Amino acid sequence: MTIRTARPNRGHHFRPRTHCLKKVDAIVVEMQDPKNGVKGSEQKLNVTTIPHAITGSNIIAWIGNKMKTTTEEAQAFGTMLVAYGYIYPLQNHKKLVMCNDSSLYRFQTPYFWPTQQWVPEDSDYGRCSILFPTCNGLELLCFKQAHYNHLHEWLNHKWDFIVMQATEQYKAGRDRNKADRVVFDCQERAYWIVNRPPVSNIFYQQAIMRSKVKSSVSLGALVKYITSYKNHDPFLAPCLPSNPWQSDHDAYWTLNMRRVEVPTKMRVERWSFSFFELLTDLRGRDDFKIFLKKEFSGENLAFWEAAEELKWGTASSMSSKAETIFKTFLAPGAPRWINIDGRTMGLTVKGLDHPHRYVLEAAQTHVFMLMKKDTFFRYLKSPTYKEMQKKALNPEAHNFSPAQLEENARNRSPGIHPIILWQQEEEEKAKAATAAAPVDVKAVMSKIDRKK
Amino acid sequence: MRSPPIPEMATQEVQLNETLAHLKTESDTLKTKLEEERAKLHDVELHQVAEKVEALGQFVMKTRRTLKGHGNKVLCMDWCKDKRRIVSSSQDGKVIVWDAFTTNKEHAVTMPCTWVMACAYAPSGCAVACGGLDNKCSVYPLSLDKNENLAAKKKSVAMHTNYLSACCFTNSDMQILTSSGDGTCALWDVESGQLLQSFHGHAADVLCLDLAPSETANTFVSGGCDKKANVWDMRSGQCIQSFETHESDINSVRYYPSGDAFASGSDDATCRLYDLRADREVAIYSKESIIFGVSSVDFSLSGRLLFGGYNDYTINVWDVLKGTRVSILFGHENRVSTLRVSPDGTAFCTGSWDHTLRIWA
Numbered sequence: 001m002t003i004r005t006a007r008p009n010r011g012h013h014f015r016p017r018t019h020c021l022k023k024v025d026a027i028v029v030e031m032q033d034p035k036n037g038v039k040g041s042e043q044k045l046n047v048t049t050i051p052h053a054i055t056g057s058n059i060i061a062w063i064g065n066k067m068k069t070t071t072e073e074a075q076a077f078g079t080m081l082v083a084y085g086y087i088y089p090l091q092n093h094k095k096l097v098m099c100n101d102s103s104l105y106r107f108q109t110p111y112f113w114p115t116q117q118w119v120p121e122d123s124d125y126g127r128c129s130i131l132f133p134t135c136n137g138l139e140l141l142c143f144k145q146a147h148y149n150h151l152h153e154w155l156n157h158k159w160d161f162i163v164m165q166a167t168e169q170y171k172a173g174r175d176r177n178k179a180d181r182v183v184f185d186c187q188e189r190a191y192w193i194v195n196r197p198p199v200s201n202i203f204y205q206q207a208i209m210r211s212k213v214k215s216s217v218s219l220g221a222l223v224k225y226i227t228s229y230k231n232h233d234p235f236l237a238p239c240l241p242s243n244p245w246q247s248d249h250d251a252y253w254t255l256n257m258r259r260v261e262v263p264t265k266m267r268v269e270r271w272s273f274s275f276f277e278l279l280t281d282l283r284g285r286d287d288f289k290i291f292l293k294k295e296f297s298g299e300n301l302a303f304w305e306a307a308e309e310l311k312w313g314t315a316s317s318m319s320s321k322a323e324t325i326f327k328t329f330l331a332p333g334a335p336r337w338i339n340i341d342g343r344t345m346g347l348t349v350k351g352l353d354h355p356h357r358y359v360l361e362a363a364q365t366h367v368f369m370l371m372k373k374d375t376f377f378r379y380l381k382s383p384t385y386k387e388m389q390k391k392a393l394n395p396e397a398h399n400f401s402p403a404q405l406e407e408n409a410r411n412r413s414p415g416i417h418p419i420i421l422w423q424q425e426e427e428e429k430a431k432a433a434t435a436a437a438p439v440d441v442k443a444v445m446s447k448i449d450r451k452k
Numbered sequence: 453m454r455s456p457p458i459p460e461m462a463t464q465e466v467q468l469n470e471t472l473a474h475l476k477t478e479s480d481t482l483k484t485k486l487e488e489e490r491a492k493l494h495d496v497e498l499h500q501v502a503e504k505v506e507a508l509g510q511f512v513m514k515t516r517r518t519l520k521g522h523g524n525k526v527l528c529m530d531w532c533k534d535k536r537r538i539v540s541s542s543q544d545g546k547v548i549v550w551d552a553f554t555t556n557k558e559h560a561v562t563m564p565c566t567w568v569m570a571c572a573y574a575p576s577g578c579a580v581a582c583g584g585l586d587n588k589c590s591v592y593p594l595s596l597d598k599n600e601n602l603a604a605k606k607k608s609v610a611m612h613t614n615y616l617s618a619c620c621f622t623n624s625d626m627q628i629l630t631s632s633g634d635g636t637c638a639l640w641d642v643e644s645g646q647l648l649q650s651f652h653g654h655a656a657d658v659l660c661l662d663l664a665p666s667e668t669a670n671t672f673v674s675g676g677c678d679k680k681a682n683v684w685d686m687r688s689g690q691c692i693q694s695f696e697t698h699e700s701d702i703n704s705v706r707y708y709p710s711g712d713a714f715a716s717g718s719d720d721a722t723c724r725l726y727d728l729r730a731d732r733e734v735a736i737y738s739k740e741s742i743i744f745g746v747s748s749v750d751f752s753l754s755g756r757l758l759f760g761g762y763n764d765y766t767i768n769v770w771d772v773l774k775g776t777r778v779s780i781l782f783g784h785e786n787r788v789s790t791l792r793v794s795p796d797g798t799a800f801c802t803g804s805w806d807h808t809l810r811i812w813a
Contacts, residue, residue, distance in 0.1 A: 076611065076645075083613050097647050203691060204482040208489055210692075210731070216496045218712065218729040222755070223501055223773065225710045229754035234798045234813075235511070236756060244536075244553065245516040245799045245813035252798070253535060276667040312624035315641040315648070357648075358687050368667065412554045418534045418577025419596055 021084065021114055028086045031062060032107055038062045053090060053106050056099040075100050084114055088187070109187050228273055232266060240266070242398035248408035250415060255395060258282055258421070259428075265392040272380055275372040291384040297375065299336040300367045303329045307364040311357055322355035330363075340366050490732050498725070498734045502773035508756070511769065511779045516799065517811040519550055521557055526803035527584075528618075528790050532573045535796045539580045540809055541568035547582045549594065552801065552811050561592055561602050570618045574625040581609070581628055583616035589630050591642055610640045617659045620672075629672060629686075631658040637674050639686060651684050653691040660704045666711030673714050675702030681716050681726065695726050697733045704748045704791075709755045715772075717746030723760050723770065737770040739777060748790045753797030761788030761802050767812070783810055 031037045039062075040054040056078070064074035078098030081087045082105070089095070090104040098105070231237045244250045255264055263283055270277050271284040278284040285301075292298040306329070310321045329338050330349060340348075344362050351359040379385055400408065524544035531538050536553040545566045549559040565586035572581045574591075583589035589610035592602045610616065614633035621628055622639075627648070631637045637651040637658055656677035664671045671692070675681045681702055683693040700719035707714045708725075713734075717723045721742050725735040737758065744764035751758055757778070758770040765787055769779040786805035793800040799813035 076608075079611065079647075080613070083611075095647065095650065203694070204486055207693070207731070208482065208486050212489065212493050212731045213729040214493045214495055215727070215730045215732075215734070216501070218727050219496060219498055219501045219734065221729075222708065222710070222713060222727070223505060225708075225712075226754050226756045226773065227505070229709070230756065232797075233752050233754035233756060234796070235513075235752045236508070236754060239798060243798050243813055245811060250536075250553065253796075256796070279667075308623070312622060312626055314626045314643040315646055316643060361687075414551065414554055414556075415534070415536065417596060418532055418537065419594060421534070422576045422578055 024081070024084070024086065025113065027066075028081065028107065028113075030066070031059070053104045056101055056103045056105060059087070059098065059105060060100050071100065085112060106187075112187065232270060238397065240264070240397055241395040242400075247398055247400055248405065248412055249398060249400070250413050251395070251398070253415065255393065258425070262391055262393055263388070265389070265394045268385075268389050268392045271385075275376040278376065278379075287384065287388055288379055291379045291382055292375070294384065295375075295378075299329065299338050300371055300375070302336060303338045304364060304367050304371070307360040307367075310360060311364075315357075318357065319355050322352050322359060325360065326352050338363070338367060490730075493730060494732065498773065499775055502775075505773050507774070508771055508778055513769070513779060513781060513812050515783050515810045516813050517552055517555055519552060519555055519809040519811075520807070521548055521550075522546060522807045522809075524807060525786070525805040526789060526807060526809055527567065527569050528571045528582075529792060529801055529803045529809060530571055530573045530580075531792055531794050531801065532577050533575055533795055534577055535794050535798065537573070537577070538801055538809070539571050539573045539582075540803055541571040541582050541584070542807070543567050547571055547580065547592075549580060550809075552809075558598075559594055559602060563590075567615070570616050570630075572619050572621055572628075574621050575623065576625050579625055581619050581621065583610065583619060583630070585615050587612045587615060587632070589616050589619045589628055589640070591628070607642065607645075609642050609645050610638060611645075612636070612638070614657070617657065618661050620661060620663055622663060629661060629663060631661045631674055633657040635676070637661060637672075637684065649686060649689045651689055651691070653682055653684075653694075654678050654680060659701060662706050662714065664707055664711045665709060673705045673707065675705040675716055675718075677701045679718075681705055681714070683714075683728065693728065693731060695733060697724060698722070700745070703746060706750050709751055709753065715749050715751065715758055717749040717760055719745035721745055721762075723749050723758060725758075725772065735772070735775055737768075737775060737777070739768075742768065744787075747788055748792075748802075750791055750793045750800060752793060752800075759791055759793065759800055761791035761804075763787040765804070765806075767791070767802060781812065784808070 038054050039058050040052050059081075060071060060074045060078050063069070063077055064071055067074065067077070069077075075098055078087075079096075082089065082096045082098050086108055087098070087105045088108055090106060092103070234243055239252050241251050241255075242249055244252050256267060260283065267281065267283070271281060271287070272278075278288055289298060289301065292301055303325070306321070306325050310318065310325065313321060326334075326349070328334055328336050330345065330352075331337075340363055344366050348360060348363045519538075519540075522540065522542040522544070523546065524542050526540055526542045529538055529540040536551060537549065537558070538552050539547065539549050541547045541563075543566055545563040545568060547561045547563060547568060548557055550557055559580075561580075561582075563582060563584070563586070565584055568582050568584040570581075570583050570589070574580065577594075579591050579593045581589055581591045588608055591607045591609055593605050593607075595602065595605075609628055610619070610630045612630065612632035612634050614635075616630055616632055618631045619628055620630075626642050628640050628642055629637065630640065635652070635654045635656060635658060637654075638647055639649040639651075640646065641648055651674070654674065654676040658674050658676040661672055661674040664673070670686050671683055672686060673681055673683045679696055679698045679700060679702060681695045681698075682691045684690065685692050698716065698718040698720055699722075702716050702718045704717040705714055706716075712729055713725055713727050715723055715725050721744060722736050722738040723746055724733050724737070726732070727734045737760070742762065742764075744762050746760045746762055748761040749758060751772070756772055758772050760768045760770065762768060765782070765784045767781040767784075767788060768777050769781070770776070771778050784802065784804040784806050788802050788804050790803040791800060799811050801809055801811050803809045
């Protein structure tokens with residue numbers, strides 16, 4: 001790739017950006033002006049009082065005012081200041097973003113600004129790893145283990161010097177008062193979080209403990225997968241009726257659309273390969289739903305679908321979706337109550353107090369495994385599936401003459417635009433949702449009463 | 453936030469030295485132990501298992517469509533779930549949506565920056581995402597109205613501190629995963645532009661990523677200039693597996709269809725296969741005659757074939773099990789920069805620095 005210069009370390013990143021960062025320097029200096037800068041004061045963080053801390057909302061307000069931009073743009077610029085290390089968060093060190101609320105931040109000392117052209121040197125990593133020994137949970141402190149080996153080799157000749165530097169800094173640190181020390185530690189820690197070096201030895205420990213599988217087992221599984229799908233791979237076996245790219249005829253696509261009345265034999269066969277295949281092919285999922293309806297056990301799949309929507313939905317919809325799911329599937333006496341073990345139910349309900357994207361993970365996995373290990377196999381043996389297998393189409397292979405192929409090439413069908421298909425899908429989903437929604441008896445009764 | 457404990461000054465140096473020595477030995481032991489654990493379970497090679505599998509026949513793969521319209525190097529492309537539409541981006545800042553079957557251009561957007569290195573089609577088919585030297589990833593909703601100015605509805609989603617190298621929607625239009633030259637990957641909420649999770653661990657630019665196809669779909673793999681391929685847990689942001697066997701930058705990573713393995717393509721002119729369950733590299737696809745780097749890799753539907761686009765303008769097709777090259781394809785007049793197999797496996801598309809895209813089947 002020609003846009004990259006051939007270099008091994010990230011230090012070279014700093015050079016091209018100096019031009020714009022010099023402008024940022026000027027703005028950050030202005031922000032710290034005692035009269036016209038960002039309003040700050042002493043803030044309490046846990047038990048310690050931090051001097052000169054500022055809130056995110058004050059920073060964003062100042063930026064918006066100074067640069068005459070919207071709050072959104074100001075917040076974006078603020079996030080850049082945090083990402084480049086000009087300002088650092090006092091809480092939540094790992095997420096380098098500017099939040100428009102009372103989260104606390106401090107200005108980084110200019111010593112650590114990126115424009116100082118100070119490429120973090122390995123000797124600094126070394127010094128840092130000695131200074132921050134044993135604090136669990138802070139990623140920064142894992143550097144010592146990861147880099148130790150590497151650094152010791154590279155810096156052997158400098159090691160005594162490094163230890164001396166570290167002891168000096170430590171001694172000087174002891175002489176400062178507690179608040180200053182906290183601030184200084186914060187600054188240095190913040191700097192390293194922006195410029196962190198990579199993977200730690202804790203990672204190696206976890207890697208050793210992780211369960212691994214014998215090669216014969218995992219490679220055997222790869223071969224099995226290939227063998228099952230061999231006839232379905234258009235590069236290995238012919239598509240029926242023909243590969244649209246080769247024949248210029250799109251019958252293969254129209255026969256395999258989302259909402260065909262009768263699917264093809266190959267498609268139905270694929271549903272039997274794994275539960276995942278059955279679910280990902282929405283036509284197969286429809287068939288599975290018909291089977292579940294007959295068994296009166298549709299709530300598991302409905303819950304799984306709702307949990308998927310929560311997981312992949314917008315951040316703003318999280319709480320409302322979580323509430324609906326709780327009312328429909330988890331609350332005692334819920335209309336579509338799912339039968340999961342007490343412990344999982346307890347954990348899930350507790351988690352719903354503060355809903356987040358993965359709050360339903362445990363329940364969803366439980367339900368998925370239930371369907372995968374039991375319901376799926378019963379489906380494959382059921383009359384629903386067997387009938388589908390019989391009904392399924394087996395199209396004849398096309399046999400176009402060269403003249404016909406030319407004709408096809410001239411009349412390539414445009415198909416249906418995905419936006420239109422998506423709109424149709426949304427309508428269908430809305431219809432299905434109202435049809436499946438539990439009947440609110442009180443509402444119906446009051447309607448009847450009102451009519452009277 | 454706790455301050456470190458304060459020992460007596462006199463014993464300070466002794467303690468420091470002891471800690472240092474302890475850390476060093478711990479580091480060495482861990483690495484050796486990991487290799488031992490991996491070796492214990494390695495009871496068979498891939499080509500041994502492949503002996504029982506029948507050989508592949510002859511292949512006739514030809515260029516079925518050539519898409520001309522970009523004014524400069526094509527850098528990236530992605531397929532729509534409808535199996536026939538694609539989005540492509542190029543060095544001159546243009547992003548084009550094509551119906552590859554009819555070769556019609558349906559939409560075109562001019563980005564405010566050059567070198568649009570990443571583009572992706574949304575799962576619904578209603579939007580595309582792209583980005584590059586602007587350090588951002590922006591989402592453009594598509595419209596049925598050909599005359600509508602798509603740039604007006606543009607939404608800025610991701611922001612990095614260096615170029616955007618790859619982007620990919622998750623299972624819905626609502627979240628995007630990005631990788632960047634700043635060494636990180638990140639997960640974003642499209643509607644609000646909020647950073648949901650960031651992934652730190654690469655020591656240099658991250659060049660590529662791919663989302664796992666498995667039923668849990670909670671992991672993804674990334675490859676970077678630090679020669680490492682890392683597997684990440686999307687929920688916690690942790691790197692759960694890491695592989696460092698390539699000898700140069702990893703330009704492309706792609707999951708095997710079952711989600712239990714992934715392939716990588718690198719500037720060291722090799723493609724490699726990594727088995728996630730056994731936690732090791734299981735195959736290297738290389739030839740002495742292949743000297744130029746691999747820019748892009750993808751699997752055929754069954755996982756039996758691995759297609760690689762190379763910087764020497766060719767495409768090499770590998771038998772994943774037996775490790776042999778089954779075909780070499782010519783046609784592009786400059787390096788192949790991007791390669792993706794269509795969602796139903798009926799064809800694959802390549803984009804090249806010769807300004808064109810080709811569909812092969």
